[in-house]
Amino acid sequence: MEAHGVAIRIEGVEQDFGAFPALRDVSLDIRPGELVALLGPSGSGKTTLLRVIAGLNTPDRGHVYFDDKDATALTVQERRVGFVFQNYALFKHMTVAENIAYGLKVRPLRSRPARRDIAARVEELLRFVQLDGLGGRYPAQLSGGQRQRVALARALAIEPRVLLLDEPFGALDARVRKDLRRWLRDVHKETGLTTVFVTHDQDEAMELADRVVVLNEGQIEQIGTPAELYDQPASPFVISFVGEAVALPVMIAAGHVKFGNRELHIDTHGLRSGPARVFFRPADIAVASSGQGELEGRVESLRRTPAGVRARIAIDGYDQTLEIDSPLEKAAAPGDRVPLTLANARIFPAREEDYIDAGEGI
Numbered sequence: 001m002e003a004h005g006v007a008i009r010i011e012g013v014e015q016d017f018g019a020f021p022a023l024r025d026v027s028l029d030i031r032p033g034e035l036v037a038l039l040g041p042s043g044s045g046k047t048t049l050l051r052v053i054a055g056l057n058t059p060d061r062g063h064v065y066f067d068d069k070d071a072t073a074l075t076v077q078e079r080r081v082g083f084v085f086q087n088y089a090l091f092k093h094m095t096v097a098e099n100i101a102y103g104l105k106v107r108p109l110r111s112r113p114a115r116r117d118i119a120a121r122v123e124e125l126l127r128f129v130q131l132d133g134l135g136g137r138y139p140a141q142l143s144g145g146q147r148q149r150v151a152l153a154r155a156l157a158i159e160p161r162v163l164l165l166d167e168p169f170g171a172l173d174a175r176v177r178k179d180l181r182r183w184l185r186d187v188h189k190e191t192g193l194t195t196v197f198v199t200h201d202q203d204e205a206m207e208l209a210d211r212v213v214v215l216n217e218g219q220i221e222q223i224g225t226p227a228e229l230y231d232q233p234a235s236p237f238v239i240s241f242v243g244e245a246v247a248l249p250v251m252i253a254a255g256h257v258k259f260g261n262r263e264l265h266i267d268t269h270g271l272r273s274g275p276a277r278v279f280f281r282p283a284d285i286a287v288a289s290s291g292q293g294e295l296e297g298r299v300e301s302l303r304r305t306p307a308g309v310r311a312r313i314a315i316d317g318y319d320q321t322l323e324i325d326s327p328l329e330k331a332a333a334p335g336d337r338v339p340l341t342l343a344n345a346r347i348f349p350a351r352e353e354d355y356i357d358a359g360e361g362i
């Protein structure tokens with residue numbers, strides 16, 4: 001990638017806490033104006049990576065570049081990053097306006113704007129985050145969502161060149177979260193700021209981000225647009241973490257994919273003969289016309305969902321159940337035996353531990 005097309009470059013970054021490797025060989029380019037999500041389960045290294053980008057953590061190995069300049073040794077202030085944390089770390093004893101003005105007031109005298117200019121900037125930001133008129137309140141007098149908007153205004157006040165958000169909506173209820181997500185997307189559009197946010201919520205990442213970085217055990221599993229992650233997941237971890245998936249242990253032999261003694265009509269994608277796993281989204285498994293299914297199972301239970309029904313099905317020859325989505329009018333009844341067809345399979349080599357499981361049933 002051309003250097004001028006990169007706002008933040010992370011190169012071979014590693015961070016250890018004692019003997020524990022929290023980040024392992026993380027490399028990533030973030031383009032100017034991009035909205036990037038760091039997504040992963042608890043403990044996967046999201047916050048650690050965000051802190052490395054911010055300059056709050058110094059990596060043990062590797063480099064961070066801002067606009068092509070090595071920023072690894074620069075402080076937070078020197079990097080000019082704006083921060084928003086999960087639990088609205090606002091100063092309780094300061095009014096909303098004072099909170100927003102804080103980053104400007106603590107600047108060294110020579111770069112500090114005049115009082116009048118700070119006041120004007122605060123007013124402008126209050127309007128921008130749709131809190132005009134509330135500058136005199138204290139944080140305790142605001143709702144959670146309002147506080148998070150103040151936190152964002154405070155981060156924007158210093159005119160950062162990068163905005164970093166750590167689970168910014170984590171503590172809010174589902175409805176407010178959703179509203180703020182949309183709002184943040186609008187804010188991003190308007191400011192055009194390079195923005196990196198941490199979330200463990202795949203819906204949040206997929207709805208907001210231009211690109212999503214999936215982290216697992218301190219390593220990047222995949223970087224891609226939401227569509228790429230859904231349609232071309234690079235690993236079993238990604239397909240299972242981004243959206244729902246069911247996995248079936250299969251055996252590849254002579255170019256055929258067998259589940260027990262049934263053949264699944266799936267391309268092997270050039271995988272060698274041996275044990276493998278195929279993954280499906282619940283929406284990609286459908287009840288077939290009788291006699292036409294690749295698999296057969298018994299409906300154990302049904303649950304109504306916004307889009308139709310979700311059926312839990314015990315598959316013949318497999319000691320686990322899988323869940324499928326079907327439209328209301330096609331719903332079977334508990335106890336029914338149903339033939340199933342499969343679409344959009346992803347196939348991956350089995351891990352060692354699957355070899356034994358898969359081998360037994362096949």
Ligand SMILES: Nc1ncnc2c1ncn2[C@@H]1O[C@H](COP(=O)(O)OP(=O)(O)OP(=O)(O)O)[C@@H](O)[C@H]1O
Nearest residue numbers: 017018022040041042043044045046047048049200
């Ligand atoms: N200062 C520290 N000292 C020791 N271990 C740490 C420190 N900070 C993080 N860790 C460990 O590093 C790993 C990654 O932590 P990190 O906070 O980056 O994960 P995360 O993906 O943000 O998780 P969560 O979603 O739970 O916040 C965890 O196992 C954590 O316990």
